[in-house]
Amino acid sequence: MSNTQSIIQLEEKAVNIRESIIRMLEHAGSGHSAGPLGLADIFTALYFDVMRIDPKNPTWEERDILLLSNGHCVPVQYATMAEAGYFPKSELLTLRKFGSRLQGHPERLKLPGLENTSGPLGSGLSQGCGIALGMRLDKQKQRHVYVVTGDGELNEGNIWEAAMFAPKYNLNNLTVIVDRNNIQIDGPTEVVMPLEDLKKKWESFGWHVLEIDGNDIETVIDALTMAKAIVEKPVCIIAYTIPGKGVDFMEQDYHWHGVPPNHEQAKQALHELRTLRGKIRGEHE
């Protein structure tokens, strides 16, 4: 299989994941739309190419660890896990329902394959630091920890406490991916609480920083591969993503940050995603 062929297949998986997200959120009647859609390409890259995982054995001792620090984006993780075979896709429609394993925010004890419990923002990176330290104490050199954070989440002080800690102990088995989609609940990040110059901030804390297009799967894979190869510092990947990516009327509109589509909107969104799927093979030809 050529590299182009495999990228096409991954892009198609990302469309499947986006379709799942729309269906789940419509059915749930609540939840976040924009963030999960924007993260679909990063999650596809992590679960289907980069991470050493075994969906049939979620507690495999050699596995890589992924922590979703911005827990409200968990629909993308559930959709990706179902796509990878951790559980049946039919279960996705139980999202946020009473008795479901798919809680509104991820809970480790509810669903095998989730590595932590999150939702309150800012604590994923420090938990990632702890896991990276634990792996080092156990001399597990092959394993790697990935932490996905939001950009609005970087308003939290706990993030910067962890940002100081990881370089101190040179946690080069830890990579943080900042979902730089420029929106948060009250509006654009640069209006609510300016983050720039974000690259310089992370660099000055002692991180090696890569800036990438977070909606280009091949670029994401390249960056994650490079991050693992860089050993003198922990790596921060600032991944620029389009919130609502794949659904025209949701893209770049912060109003879609915290709401689900209704039935008509979901129908329109699924139609757009079908069109996107049709374009994928055409674009690579």
Add this chain to the structure above:
Amino acid sequence: MKDLHILEFSDKLAMVPIRVGFGTGLVKAGELDTNVVALCADLTGSVKMDGFATAFPERFFEVGIGEQNLVTIAAGLALTGKVPFTASYAAFSPGRNWEQIKTTACLNHVPVKVIGAHAGLYTGPDGATHQMLEDIALMRAMPGMVVMAPCDAVEAEKMTLAMAKDDRPNYMRVAREATPVITTDKTPFEIGKSYVFAEGSDVTIISTGTMTAPAMEAAEKLFKDGIDAEVVHVPTIKPLDTETILKSVRKTGCAVTVEEAQIIGGLGSAIAELLGENYPAPMKRIGMQDRYGESGEPAELLAHFGLDAKHIRLAAHHVHEQKNERK
């Protein structure tokens, strides 16, 4: 003289800070189990983690002045099978990082050990900001958390060793100043158990942490007053040993609770809830009466805020009278 089967009160009791017991217990726990790790927030000597840091430098992590980071890094370590002990002043941990403890330790169900040092009025001259009095209430409200307050350094050491073997998140509060050593190596300790330190039939004094020593002193004085007090020491405030406590209050018919913490949400509340639902009886809560502390020497503060043997004795007389009026 009342026959106190743990001790006879005298001025000859050794005075040792409870935190010292934590420090020695932690080193022993580290020797017994290589999975025991320790994290500190720039107070290593003060919280007595220095012994562990020296003995096991590869298992000690200095996180700097960041209590949110302290417990969340610990939660990550616990996710890899480590048993992390975290220590700072109780005013900051769990004072500042309550949500992180809830989400990443309790809801995540990993055995993060939170040590709140310099708890209570014994923090003295530092003043109200550093006198943590709300920690018992904060931690009791959290499902899955074990809440403990040792009465002396000897019990703190046993408690630390027990925590290292416990697979739940735990909170232990320890005081700064030297306090009387009232137990011995032979005194039993188990997480979740309360102990009758002095038997009596007229009133039950239910105490925790540093207040068990003055509770014993009050029991001696009460005996001279003609009141035979039973002292139940409650090292584990949650889960509460309801059996031992109810058995005692059913016998005596009235109770006084004593804690170096806010009476709202603390041990006093726990006992009021227990008795209210199972065996309503006259009771009085000794502790901080919904106020903040201030600078001063510990003895001055304890007397001023009514947390001493004198006030325990008065409260015991009060509930004893209430009980007799009802008859």
